[in-house]
Amino acid sequence: MEGSIVGTVDGVRAAYRAKAPVSFTCARCLDEWTGDLQVEGSQHFSRVPDEDGYAIVAGTVDLAGPATDELSLAIPPAPVCSPDCKGLCPVCGTDLNKDPCDGHWDESDSPFAALRELFDS
Ligand SMILES: [Zn+2]
């Protein structure tokens, strides 16, 4: 994490840049991977704690809290492993990225359904 601090009238303004490894689960195919999430932000600190409780304590400021907040906001709610991820087959659950499932037609609409009835009897 990098940061820089500028003094203000009533405290300091800290600008920071933080990077953290985050594990993602693809919202479509449930594949898991770890990626780096990078955020930039700034936080104002004064002797009086702000609404998040951040303040100058014993002459120092703690950037880990604001950076963690920023990182958690930056995590996408529904990440996908790639923009063209095909997801899972809704019928059999096969990962369509690895195995192009041939699909599952509705058996009653299938031209073979009638044949199958013949074979079954
Ligand atoms: Zn995926």
Ligand SMILES: [Zn+2]
């Ligand atoms: Zn399938």
